[in-house]
Structures are given as C-alpha cells and as structure tokens.
Amino acid sequence: MIVIMKKGVKMDDVEHIRNTILSRYNIEVISRYGKIILRILDSVNEGFILKKLNNTYIVDKIIKNEAPYFLVTREFKSQDTFISIGDIVIGGKAPTVIAGPCAVEAHDQIKTIAYFLRNHGIRLLRGGAYKPRTSPYSFQGLEITGLKILRNIANELGMYVVTEAVDTDSFGYVEKYADIIQIGARNMQNFSLLKRAGRAKKPIILKRGFMSTIDEFLSAAEYIVFHGNPNVILCERGIRTYERLTRFTLDISAIPVLKELTHLPICVDPSHAAGKRSLVIPLARAAIAAGADGIMVEVHNDPDMALSDGKQSLTFEMFETLISQLYSGVSSYREKKIWTFMQPSFS
Ligand code: PEP
Ligand code: MN
Numbered sequence: 389m390i391v392i393m394k395k396g397v398k399m400d401d402v403e404h405i406r407n408t409i410l411s412r413y414n415i416e417v418i419s420r421y422g423k424i425i426l427r428i429l430d431s432v433n434e435g436f437i438l439k440k441l442n443n444t445y446i447v448d449k450i451i452k453n454e455a456p457y458f459l460v461t462r463e464f465k466s467q468d469t470f471i472s473i474g475d476i477v478i479g480g481k482a483p484t485v486i487a488g489p490c491a492v493e494a495h496d497q498i499k500t501i502a503y504f505l506r507n508h509g510i511r512l513l514r515g516g517a518y519k520p521r522t523s524p525y526s527f528q529g530l531e532i533t534g535l536k537i538l539r540n541i542a543n544e545l546g547m548y549v550v551t552e553a554v555d556t557d558s559f560g561y562v563e564k565y566a567d568i569i570q571i572g573a574r575n576m577q578n579f580s581l582l583k584r585a586g587r588a589k590k591p592i593i594l595k596r597g598f599m600s601t602i603d604e605f606l607s608a609a610e611y612i613v614f615h616g617n618p619n620v621i622l623c624e625r626g627i628r629t630y631e632r633l634t635r636f637t638l639d640i641s642a643i644p645v646l647k648e649l650t651h652l653p654i655c656v657d658p659s660h661a662a663g664k665r666s667l668v669i670p671l672a673r674a675a676i677a678a679g680a681d682g683i684m685v686e687v688h689n690d691p692d693m694a695l696s697d698g699k700q701s702l703t704f705e706m707f708e709t710l711i712s713q714l715y716s717g718v719s720s721y722r723e724k725k726i727w728t729f730m731q732p733s734f735s
Contacts, residue, residue, distance in 0.1 A: 394448040414428075624646075653681040
C-alpha cells in the first residue's frame with residue numbers, strides 16, 4: 389500500500405502517523421516531485437488502515453494495490469514535468485531537437501556536425517561514445533576519447549551533450565562528460581543500469597525497448613525515478629513488428645497514450661524507427677503532430693561513410709528541410725492550436 393501525503397506536509401506529521409496508525413508496519417519513506425510517500429511494506433488490514441488514514445488531514449491519496457509504477461503517472465503528479473538543461477527546457481512550449489551522428493567517430497567529424505547544427509540553432513548534440521552493437525565486429529565507439537571530444541566541442545559552441553551509457557562500469561565517465569545520459573533500447577530493462585541512472589545527478593533519456601510494452605517502458609522509468617532521479621525523458625524509437633520495409637515500426641500511438649498516463653516529457657527518435665533516411669522527415673513531422681515534446685535525429689556530414697547507422701542518417705541538406713518544416717508548423721500549432729504543418733503547403 390502506498391500513502392501519498394498532501395503537498396507541503398511536514399515531516400513531523402508524517403512521523404506522527406508512522407508512530408501511531410502505522411506503528412506496527414515496516415515503512416519506507418520517500419519524497420519525489422515535492423510529495424512525501426509512505427510505502428507500507430507489509431500486508432495490512434485494509435479497512436482499518438484506510439479509515440484511520442482517511443480521517444487524517446494530511447493524506448492526499450492511498451494507492452491500495454501496489455501498482456508496477458505510480459511516481460511517473462498523472463495520478464501522482466497531474467502537471468507536466470519540465471526538464472531543464474542549462475537554459476533549455478524539455479517538455480515546455482517549444483519542441484526540442486536533439487541531433488548528431490549515431491557515433492562519435494573523430495574530432496573533426498563531430499566538429500563539422502556540431503558547427504552545422506549550432507548554426508541552425510540546435511543546442512543538444514547527440515553522439516554515441518559507447519555503442520551497443522548487434523555484432524561484436526561492428527565499430528564499438530571511441531569510449532572516453534569520444535566523451536572528451538563531445539564535451540570539448542559542446543563547450544566551445546555552447547551546446548549540451550546527449551550520449552549513451554551502456555553499462556554500470558562506464559556510467560560514471562558518461563555522467564561526468566554528458567549533460568543528458570541516454571539509456572538505449574537494448575538496455576531498457578537492464579535493472580542495475582536503471583538503478584544507477586536513478587542515482588545520477590543528470591537527466592536521463594530512456595529509450596523504449598523495441599520489444600517492450602508501454603507498461604514495461606513506464607515501469608523502467610519508474611525504476612529511475614524511484615531510485616532518486618526525477619528527471620526522465622521518454623523516447624519512443626520504434627518497436628519490432630512483422631514489417632520488414634522499415635527497420636522498426638514507429639509506434640505513433642504510444643505518444644498520446646503516454647501523454648495520458650505520464651507527466652514525463654516524450655521525445656521520438658524517427659531515425660532508428662525508419663532505418664532509411666528518406667523516411668525520417670515524415671516520421672518526425674508525425675511525431676510532433678501527435679504531441680511529442682521533441683525529436684532526436686541522426687545527422688552526418690558524410691552519411692555514406694558513417695561508421696554506424698549511415699543509411700538512416702540525414703544529410704545536412706535534409707536536416708535543413710526537416711527543421712524548417714518543423715519550426716514553421718510547430719510555431720503555428722503552438723499559437724493557433726491547429727496542426728497547420730500537416731497541410732501540403734509545408735512540404
Ligand atoms: C542510438 O541512439 O544510436 C541507439 C543505439 O538507439 P537505440 O537504443 O534506440 O537502438
Ligand atoms: Mn544509431
């Protein structure tokens with residue numbers, strides 16, 4: 389059973405309840421998003437406890453059957469969660485664009501891409517220094533060297549670094565150099581990594597496992613929040629279906645479903661879903677139209693020579709098309725509350 393206290397309740401009052409009504413039980417007290425929560429770890433005499441607790445003036449809500457997740461739900465926190473990275477807000481009015489290559493390959497490659505992106509107003513630079521690759525013979529990433537390249541160039545250009553942590557051993561290095569730590573689709577249910585992310589002081593972008601349900605996705609986010617980190621961005625990146633003409637199937641319906649269920653911001657990665665660069669722009673438009681708070685796209689200065697995911701990486705020219713379509717459409721949406729960029733005039 390979970391007892392959620394009203395906002396602003398004092399610890400003394402909580403202690404009082406603990407020492408009286410709940411004195412026979414093992415209790416865990418946690419605080420998230422400004423609310424104190426008591427988790428009763430033993431089975432309880434429900435009728436008795438509910439009556440007593442409901443009679444106090446400090447209890448907001450009681451969740452009887454321990455749900456697999458509740459901290460991330462709108463039931464727990466109805467207002468959207470905004471995540472700030474320096475002067476950038478994710479989940480706010482303006483949609484966020486995170487962009488960069490799949491992998492950090494070399495200093496000059498990142499410099500070229502970062503300059504291009506910065507000149508187009510992009511401040512969140514992505515790039516994997518640790519790459520989870522299907523084959524052990526594929527490029528595995530530059531590791532710490534890659535993290536340093538990202539950090540130095542981002543500092544030079546006033547950008548922020550989004551990069552993946554693939555295991556608990558290297559998590560500390562990623563945490564040191566990144567501004568947002570990515571947990572990839574293949575690691576969405578790596579529970580020791582999720583717990584470590586919960587102890588991190590930086591926001592986490594959690595990608596949906598390609599064989600995971602939305603409930604499993606939210607349960608993974610709950611791990612991170614429960615273990616101490618309230619700043620989680622969810623990222624839909626496509627799920628595996630029988631369709632073979634795309635790399636994965638972008639689950640557009642996950643966006644409104646998640647928006648109903650959770651207060652956390654939602655980004656969409658159209659690149660990994662598509663697997664093919666010609667499909668990325670329409671999928672990105674669809675994601676924003678469906679209510680996503682942002683997109684994460686792969687861009688490369690020479691995609692045909694990229695060491696990973698070149699086929700799905702946008703060229704610079706395509707990226708320019710993408711952001712001009714997104715920004716014109718999105719700003720009209722935000723002002724007029726209609727999705728004008730869905731009209732043909734934007735294509
Ligand atoms: C990536 O962002 O490059 C990546 C590996 O993504 P995913 O974990 O979604 O496959
Ligand atoms: Mn990739």
